[in-house]
Amino acid sequence: MQRYNRAAIVLHWAIAALLAFQISVGWALEDLGARGFALYQLHKSVGMTVLALTLARIAVRYWKPRPAKLEGGWQGALASGVHVGLYAFMLGAPLTGWALVSTAKVKVPTLIFGTIPLPHLPLPAAAHGLAENGHGLLAWLGIALVALHVAGALRHHLLMRDGLIWRMVPGRSTALLIALPALILVGFVAGRAILPGPQAAPAPLAPEPANAANAAEPADIAAAVTIAEAANAAAPAANAAEAAAQEPLAPPPAWTIQPGGRIGFSVGNDGETISGSFARWTARIVMDPDHPDSADIAVTIDMASASVGDAYKDGMLPGDEFFGVAAHPTATFIARGAQATGPSTYRARGTLTLKGVSKPQTIRFTLSGKDGAGTDATRQVSGSATIARASFGVGNGDSSGGLGPQVALTFAFTAKRQ
Known part of the structure; x- marks a missing residue:
């Protein structure tokens, strides 16, 4: 059976794990307020990484065409539609997030992983609401598309037993068949694990101790x-x-x-x-x-x-x-x-x-x-x-x-x- 090339396989599972991380973190950001500032910056950095990897995935797809479809009819059309939707999600979610940050009232600078500056998009402030709503809607559509994609893969592997899933597993390795999908769970758990704990009662604000190198406001x-x-x-x-x-x-x-x-x-x-x-x-x-x-x-x-x-x-x-x-x-x-x-x-x-x-x-x-x-x-x-x-x-x-x-x-x- 024809398989995807190694580059496509690596990009597929890396993007999947990062999307799981983004979804688990994104759910919590609104409720964290100022405590989520650092996590918000990480969310932006990972989002730009997903965008870059998705563009690379598209380039690889044109460089090395995907294997031929195994199923036609409405099931094949649905599978193709889900794939197109996933690409739209992987491109659209980071882009709407970028637009959201660029049109926000408070101009928070974006440094990819604290190092590479990302300029704001030249968009009018009036586009902020559209970007915000679009980002949230794409997140939910993405979750639905991922669920359909996983359901389709399980259908082929467990019910139809046509070996379709081996196209994305190097060497038909059973260990990799378990380990690679587990990366998605790892990404989701990692996103939940780094969330701040319950907020403690604020401690009284004490003046910063003065030293010989200090001066006032x-x-x-x-x-x-x-x-x-x-x-x-x-x-x-x-x-x-x-x-x-x-x-x-x-x-x-x-x-x-x-x-x-x-x-x-x-x-x-x-x-x-x-x-x-x-x-x-x-x-x-x-x-x-x-x-x-x-x-x-x-x-x-x-x-x-x-x-x-x-x-x-x-x-x-x-x-x-x-x-x-x-x-x-x-x-x-x-x-x-x-x-x-x-x-x-x-x-x-x-x-x-x-x-x-x-x-x-x-x-x-x-x-x-x-x-x-x-x-x-x-x-x-x-x-x-x-x-x-x-x-x-x-x-x-x-x-x-x-x-x-x-x-x-x-x-x-x-x-x-x-």
């Missing part, structure tokens, strides 16, 4: 600035008042942020925590450490420099759902004055402008380090702030449903007196 940075200058305010309040009465205050000194500072942020996400930082920011700090009320702080953050260490999520951050970088490339924090709240601890109230919205914002910080003569004076600054993201329109789309309402900001840096 817009607000945090400003705080840090205030902090650096407030450091010298460790002198007792009584002494400060006495000095003020005896002689006029000199202009407050300016401080320079030293390399190595960091602005960090973290937010709860369906029981997990997403943490990141801003790579580019600047600060202007003027303050007399002995008089925190003299603080004049201005911090500017390049919002395009935000990163959470994940290529997919980093690609979403500049979009309108989050930072809207195209219209609002920077965020600023400005504060005039600070207050001592305890030994070496301070508070600064200012204004945070983020995504075109300005709101009052408070930061808290701690100073450490020793005084020095002139430019030898340095302070280590660390602090935190809590920002209500919704007030600034950050996280305003469907993919943000699992994000916590508060973003914890932390900062740490060294400031040197000019």
Whole structure:
């Protein structure tokens, strides 16, 4: 009996196993919300792999024609129709998924297995509903076609005993006859196995510990600035008042942020925590450490420099759902004055402008380090702030449903007196 060539056999079973994986994962994606983000990226990657393998399968079919049909009549016509339908499914499901991603309101970048970038299709946003409905419909039609295909294979092998199934099994091996179809079950089980477990109750969001390489969010940075200058305010309040009465205050000194500072942020996400930082920011700090009320702080953050260490999520951050970088490339924090709240601890109230919205914002910080003569004076600054993201329109789309309402900001840096 004429058989399919080896390339066709390998592609047939590989595509079958991947489709089983896709179906088992696809069923669960809608219910996972933000917890399914990583799985969603894998689903896209496997989908593009199925598309590539299907195109290769079609090329092989024309290069090495398939064996002749063994059955005519309506049964043969039905078998041919199922085959055509399966090819339409294997091509259409990945293509409609690609179109769905390309027309979504939130532009999530696609990196095949986190490596190869896949551009969005040049489709209008109005096509999103059609792509979404078509993708779901094709999935169900595909399941029905696969069931018919399997039923037909079993009919030929068990009832008609015409040996048709051996066309897709190398060497008429009984072991391969069992192992190859088992790959389909393995694909389905693997898809279920990697699904996230039941969602745990969200843990309280704790600020990210500050370190010598950390600095704050817009607000945090400003705080840090205030902090650096407030450091010298460790002198007792009584002494400060006495000095003020005896002689006029000199202009407050300016401080320079030293390399190595960091602005960090973290937010709860369906029981997990997403943490990141801003790579580019600047600060202007003027303050007399002995008089925190003299603080004049201005911090500017390049919002395009935000990163959470994940290529997919980093690609979403500049979009309108989050930072809207195209219209609002920077965020600023400005504060005039600070207050001592305890030994070496301070508070600064200012204004945070983020995504075109300005709101009052408070930061808290701690100073450490020793005084020095002139430019030898340095302070280590660390602090935190809590920002209500919704007030600034950050996280305003469907993919943000699992994000916590508060973003914890932390900062740490060294400031040197000019």
